Amino acid sequence: MSNWENYVRKVVPYVPGEQPGGGHIIKLNTNENPYPPAPGVQRALREFDAGTLRLYPEPTCKSLTDAIAEYYGLRSEQVFVGVGSDDVLAMIFLTFFNSGLPILFPDITYSFYPVWADMLRIPYEEKPLDGQFLIRKEDYYGENGGVIFPNPNAPTGILMELSEIEDIVAHNRDVIVVVDEAYIDFGGVSALPLIEKYDNLLVVQTFSKSRSMAGMRIGYAMGNERLIRYISDVKYSFNSYTMNRTALVLGVEAIKDAAYFKETTEKVIAVREWTKRELTKLGFSFGDSMSNFIFATHAWAPAKELFEALKKEGIFVRYFSQKRISNYLRISIGTQEEMKTLISFLRGYLQR
Numbered sequence: 366m367s368n369w370e371n372y373v374r375k376v377v378p379y380v381p382g383e384q385p386g387g388g389h390i391i392k393l394n395t396n397e398n399p400y401p402p403a404p405g406v407q408r409a410l411r412e413f414d415a416g417t418l419r420l421y422p423e424p425t426c427k428s429l430t431d432a433i434a435e436y437y438g439l440r441s442e443q444v445f446v447g448v449g450s451d452d453v454l455a456m457i458f459l460t461f462f463n464s465g466l467p468i469l470f471p472d473i474t475y476s477f478y479p480v481w482a483d484m485l486r487i488p489y490e491e492k493p494l495d496g497q498f499l500i501r502k503e504d505y506y507g508e509n510g511g512v513i514f515p516n517p518n519a520p521t522g523i524l525m526e527l528s529e530i531e532d533i534v535a536h537n538r539d540v541i542v543v544v545d546e547a548y549i550d551f552g553g554v555s556a557l558p559l560i561e562k563y564d565n566l567l568v569v570q571t572f573s574k575s576r577s578m579a580g581m582r583i584g585y586a587m588g589n590e591r592l593i594r595y596i597s598d599v600k601y602s603f604n605s606y607t608m609n610r611t612a613l614v615l616g617v618e619a620i621k622d623a624a625y626f627k628e629t630t631e632k633v634i635a636v637r638e639w640t641k642r643e644l645t646k647l648g649f650s651f652g653d654s655m656s657n658f659i660f661a662t663h664a665w666a667p668a669k670e671l672f673e674a675l676k677k678e679g680i681f682v683r684y685f686s687q688k689r690i691s692n693y694l695r696i697s698i699g700t701q702e703e704m705k706t707l708i709s710f711l712r713g714y715l716q717r
């Protein structure tokens with residue numbers, strides 16, 4: 366008997382939402398955008414010269430960091446890009462959460478955080494959300510090894526005020542505070558302006574949701590130049606060529622088209638507000654989501670049962686069996702048509 370298994374880095378992996386194949390399904394389970402990427406992305410993809418794929422991509426990703434910096438009025442040195450914000454966040458955990466003290470995040474939040482922490486042997490404490498599923502800023506004031514939370518939080522969709530975020534950053538000047546803004550473009554106020562004032566703040570965003578590019582895998586962090594340099598050093602020590610050539614070209618096109626971005630995010634917001642009204646009429650309740658999903662519980666129908674019934678109908682939503690939230694469904698916002706189909710199915714199902 367050999368002993369190699371004793372030395373394996375054993376991890377309990379993050380479980381992403383299903384990506385079911387096949388025809389007539391309505392996919393509201395992974396917070397994807399129901400609209401296609403900007404027209405410029407489609408054009409650039411058609412015109413892409415496959416011959417260039419024999420060459421490695423730019424290791425600095427400068428074309429893309431320049432475009433992101435220009436969009437936000439930053440310098441390129443304040444931007445780090447990665448293979449989706451998951452990659453960016455993993456690099457941030459690896460770079461900054463290294464003091465041996467526990468890092469802090471909410472008990473109900475993006476379930477990848479404890480997975481990275483466990484994998485990298487980073488101790489952590491989960492701070493319970495209050496009864497309304499709100500983050501209590503005071504929970505993050507004590508000594509810690511770093512702080513991370515999404516704003517709006519996931520899977521609740523609830524937004525925190527900028528002044529409360531600033532309080533958390535200001536109480537943690539000796540560690541890095543990461544605000545994961547995967548869903549900020551659906552009506553939230555970004556903490557980005559605070560990066561000029563606080564050298565311990567990183568704001569992380571993604572092209573996966575508001576820019577309809579989940580399949581391309583582009584995420585980015587914005588912060589003080591020194592923070593960005595430290596993450597880059599870790600990235601170069603891991604994999605120099607993270608972003609492929611197509612992602613670099615198409616990412617630039619996606620961020621350039623401000624008008625299309627405005628049009629599609631406004632559509633998602635309008636459909637979300639319509640869906641909230643309809644869900645309320647059917648007996649659902651939920652926190653006031655400012656994201657592209659609604660986290661809802663029904664007055665009497667168990668969430669697990671609704672999840673199964675919807676799935677049988679070809680409508681995929683997300684269900685988490687975790688304590689405190691096992692009677693909730695996370696419903697991504699699709700097109701108006703898709704949401705009408707969802708609501709009319711639920712209406713019929715609940716009236717049986």
Ligand code: PMP
Nearest residue numbers: 449450451475515519547571573
């Ligand atoms: N942060 C949060 C809060 C998320 O919900 C997600 C999506 N699963 C991500 C980050 C990662 O998104 P991506 O890697 O597609 O940028």
